[in-house]
Amino acid sequence: METVIKQTGKTQAFKDKANKVMGISLEDAKITKSYLSVAFLAILLGGILGLLQGLNRAGMLELPAWLNYYQVLTAHGLLLVVVLSAFFTIGYFYAGLSHTLGGLLPKVRKMAWIGFWMKIFGFVLAVIPILMNEASVMYTFYPPMAASPIFYIGLVFIVLGVWMCAFGAFINVASWRKRNPGQHIPILSFFATGVFVLLFFGSIPVAIEVFTIIPWAFGWVETINVMVARTLFWAFGHTLVNIWYLTAVSAWYVIVPKIIGGRRWNDLLTRIVVIALVIMNITGGFHHQIIDPGISEPVKYMHVFMSLAIGFPSLMTAYAMFAVFERTARKKGGRGLIGWYKKLPWGDVRFLAPFIAMAAFIPAGAGGIVQSTNQLNQVVHNTMWIVGHFHLTLGMSVVMTFFGISYWLIPYVSKRMLTPQINKLGVIQTIIWTLGMIIMSGAMHWVGLLGSPRRTSYSTYFDNATALSWDPYLFFLAIGGTLLMIGVLMQVYAVFYLMFFAPKGNTEFPVADVEEDEAPTPRWTERWGLWIVCMIVLVGMAYVIPLVDFIVNAPPGSPPYKTW
Amino acid sequence: MMKSSVYGLLLLLVLMLPPAADFLESIMITHMHMQMPLLVISGIFMAKFFQNRFTGFFSKWNENGVPGILLFSIILVYWSLPRTMDEALTLTSVEVFKFISLPFLGGVPLRDSWPKLSSFWKHALIIFFTILFLALGWLYIWSPVQLCNNYLVIEQITLGWGFISTAFAMVIYLIYSYFMDFSKYE
Numbered sequence: 001m002e003t004v005i006k007q008t009g010k011t012q013a014f015k016d017k018a019n020k021v022m023g024i025s026l027e028d029a030k031i032t033k034s035y036l037s038v039a040f041l042a043i044l045l046g047g048i049l050g051l052l053q054g055l056n057r058a059g060m061l062e063l064p065a066w067l068n069y070y071q072v073l074t075a076h077g078l079l080l081v082v083v084l085s086a087f088f089t090i091g092y093f094y095a096g097l098s099h100t101l102g103g104l105l106p107k108v109r110k111m112a113w114i115g116f117w118m119k120i121f122g123f124v125l126a127v128i129p130i131l132m133n134e135a136s137v138m139y140t141f142y143p144p145m146a147a148s149p150i151f152y153i154g155l156v157f158i159v160l161g162v163w164m165c166a167f168g169a170f171i172n173v174a175s176w177r178k179r180n181p182g183q184h185i186p187i188l189s190f191f192a193t194g195v196f197v198l199l200f201f202g203s204i205p206v207a208i209e210v211f212t213i214i215p216w217a218f219g220w221v222e223t224i225n226v227m228v229a230r231t232l233f234w235a236f237g238h239t240l241v242n243i244w245y246l247t248a249v250s251a252w253y254v255i256v257p258k259i260i261g262g263r264r265w266n267d268l269l270t271r272i273v274v275i276a277l278v279i280m281n282i283t284g285g286f287h288h289q290i291i292d293p294g295i296s297e298p299v300k301y302m303h304v305f306m307s308l309a310i311g312f313p314s315l316m317t318a319y320a321m322f323a324v325f326e327r328t329a330r331k332k333g334g335r336g337l338i339g340w341y342k343k344l345p346w347g348d349v350r351f352l353a354p355f356i357a358m359a360a361f362i363p364a365g366a367g368g369i370v371q372s373t374n375q376l377n378q379v380v381h382n383t384m385w386i387v388g389h390f391h392l393t394l395g396m397s398v399v400m401t402f403f404g405i406s407y408w409l410i411p412y413v414s415k416r417m418l419t420p421q422i423n424k425l426g427v428i429q430t431i432i433w434t435l436g437m438i439i440m441s442g443a444m445h446w447v448g449l450l451g452s453p454r455r456t457s458y459s460t461y462f463d464n465a466t467a468l469s470w471d472p473y474l475f476f477l478a479i480g481g482t483l484l485m486i487g488v489l490m491q492v493y494a495v496f497y498l499m500f501f502a503p504k505g506n507t508e509f510p511v512a513d514v515e516e517d518e519a520p521t522p523r524w525t526e527r528w529g530l531w532i533v534c535m536i537v538l539v540g541m542a543y544v545i546p547l548v549d550f551i552v553n554a555p556p557g558s559p560p561y562k563t564w
Numbered sequence: 565m566m567k568s569s570v571y572g573l574l575l576l577l578v579l580m581l582p583p584a585a586d587f588l589e590s591i592m593i594t595h596m597h598m599q600m601p602l603l604v605i606s607g608i609f610m611a612k613f614f615q616n617r618f619t620g621f622f623s624k625w626n627e628n629g630v631p632g633i634l635l636f637s638i639i640l641v642y643w644s645l646p647r648t649m650d651e652a653l654t655l656t657s658v659e660v661f662k663f664i665s666l667p668f669l670g671g672v673p674l675r676d677s678w679p680k681l682s683s684f685w686k687h688a689l690i691i692f693f694t695i696l697f698l699a700l701g702w703l704y705i706w707s708p709v710q711l712c713n714n715y716l717v718i719e720q721i722t723l724g725w726g727f728i729s730t731a732f733a734m735v736i737y738l739i740y741s742y743f744m745d746f747s748k749y750e
């Protein structure tokens with residue numbers, strides 16, 4: 001044990017310090033290591049499947065009958081949007097809770113493990129019918145397409161596993177608050193609380209949806225209300241998107257300033273951004289249904305407004321980040337209107353990857369605003385444009401932030417060190433990934449504007465001239481995809497090298513401090529119960545009118561269809 | 565402080581503009597769950613002006629906050645009845661009364677009373693409104709007849725679910741404040 005620890009008499013303070021000096025406890029580290037391993041295996045598998053899709057769409061690869069395009073696409077979506085993001089988010093925030101709250105409680109650790117195995121079990125259940133071509137329903141599994149009931153039962157276990165982890169986090173935070181009266185939850189745990197609140201409340205609608213689908217998939221009931229199912233799905237699907245985003249944002253606010261040797265942005269405003277994102281999120285789901293029939297014009301109009309409201313905290317984030325960069329660079333002697341950027345650590349992958357991720361959010365966010373508008377949505381809906389959009393938001397803004405995190409989080413939990421070689425590998429990986437995504441998502445956006453549909457395996461539509469004109473763009477899509485595959489391999493190599501083979505040593509968990517002269521943050525930011533009530537009221541405002549309409553004026557329901 | 569009173573007055577004036585009023589009143593649920601709460605909120609903003617003007621009046625008649633909150637509750641209950649909403653649309657005098665009563669007899673006393681109330685009264689009030697909203701939700705959803713001349717049955721059912729979901733949010737809040745002992749955290 002290091003001799004620098006002063007015996008304070010208070011065991012908690014002692015434990016906190018021990019945690020800081022000696023790093024994470026082995027038991028807590030194991031949780032994060034397991035979650036991150038699954039996340040990066042998912043990206044490996046998902047990446048391979050993505051490449052298969054890209055090559056197929058370019059007409060360069062015909063998939064065998066036993067593994068068709070839609071099976072691959074369902075697995076790609078599920079692996080990347082559910083497995084990768086859920087496992088990374090939980091692994092990262094559990095390490096954050098452990099670090100900032102002085103270790104996980106034994107009970108919480110147990111919950112994290114139960115949640116882990118429930119999710120794995122659920123995932124295996126969901127994959128079996130996909131491989132058997134009994135569940136090619138895409139990760140959105142919209143009725144009236146019906147998969148084998150096993151698929152949905154698998155989803156139930158995934159949701160239950162996620163809830164386990166959410167409640168574990170709540171218990172740990174509540175216990176810390178009891179032990180530290182009058183103190184603010186440490187900022188990273190504050191983000192974690194927001195994320196787990198959203199994970200829990202956001203997955204309630206999809207749980208309801210799945211429970212109405214299961215009897216229908218078994219044939220116990222004959223029909224299902226398609227509009228209700230879609231609406232419940234997107235209340236969840238959209239929230240999930242923002243959960244990844246909020247996870248990435250937490251690193252931008254809390255971690256990146258420390259890595260560049262600065263301080264973080266105003267604590268109160270940061271917490272307000274978290275609260276605003278939590279309250280306003282779920283209602284955004286309707287912007288995925290702008291083309292859906294059965295929703296009246298005024299309701300759609302209201303939802304455009306509710307969606308765009310989320311843009312406000314996002315703009316605050318953009319401002320905050322550049323303010324922090326400039327302030328830090330100027331403190332280090334950066335000069336001039338823009339000359340200060342030279343003082344930032346461009347050669348450090350832990351900065352470079354999240355920086356490019358943030359920069360990518362500028363076009364990605366602009367594209368999002370475009371799609372939220374009724375008329376423009378008509379042009380791009382269900383085209384490859386949408387696929388380009390979410391590879392930019394998810395594949396770049398979110399995933400590159402996750403990559404950047406992995407270069408310090410994995411050494412931190414495995415008590416090893418980031419070597420200069422791996423840092424260099426990371427920088428090259430970042431460049432390859434950036435080029436790959438720009439090429440792939442640029443091609444997707446463009447070919448989408450020309451009308452190429454998403455979720456469609458290669459077809460020339462009987463050599464139709466328009467369809468043939470898409471080919472050059474789809475070829476670029478394949479080139480981008482190939483670059484990305486190289487990036488995936490490098491990243492996965494770096495992750496497992498850092499986890500098992502890098503030289504031993506102590507890596508810091510980089511949490512930035514606030515500015516010294518900052519005013520204390522007011523108490524009311526801690527009233528989570530109140531934020532949750534506000535969120536429920538807003539969800540009520542958004543959903544009561546359309547849901548009552550769908551149910552009371554329902555058309556005849558739909559029987560299950562197997563369209564493949 | 566006076567600034568908030570001006571904002572409150574502005575909000576009230578905007579709500580009174582015929583296009584704004586017509587739009588909000590054209591849908592039953594926005595009439596009751598959007599326009600009416602906004603009127604109360606405009607009163608909450610304007611309250612400071614009256615509190616400063618009539619300090620003696622408020623401290624004499626609303627010493628412990630209970631009279632004010634009773635007045636607020638009576639006004640709100642009155643405006644939750646289907647009949648009154650209907651009349652507001654047909655009789656100008658009732659419409660005028662709505663725009664006066666909700667801000668000045670609802671919002672102003674609420675602002676003056678809330679900080680004076682003990683936590684017992686605060687919770688009692690929330691419980692009262694939770695029960696009221698559940699009852700109203702039940703009434704609007706399962707009423708066999710059209711309750712308002714001006715609104716269709718489907719709108720009535722929508723409003724009923726609006727009441728139920730608001731009541732649900734209040735129940736969550738009550739549970740939360742029952743289990744959370746804030747003194748333990750401060």
Ligand code: HEM
Nearest residue numbers: 047050051053054077080138394395454455456481484485
């Ligand atoms: C090697 C890297 C990747 C390649 C080559 C790739 C390629 C593709 C392609 C070609 C499609 C199918 C478009 C269609 O037919 O509609 C697709 C869909 C999709 N990708 Fe990727 N992708 C990659 C990485 C990612 C990442 C990192 C994520 C998210 C974290 C992601 C999320 C998705 C999602 C959600 C879909 C939509 C599935 C659906 O429509 O059901 N992809 N990808």
Ligand SMILES: [Cu+2]
Nearest residue numbers: 238241284285
């Ligand atoms: Cu969305």
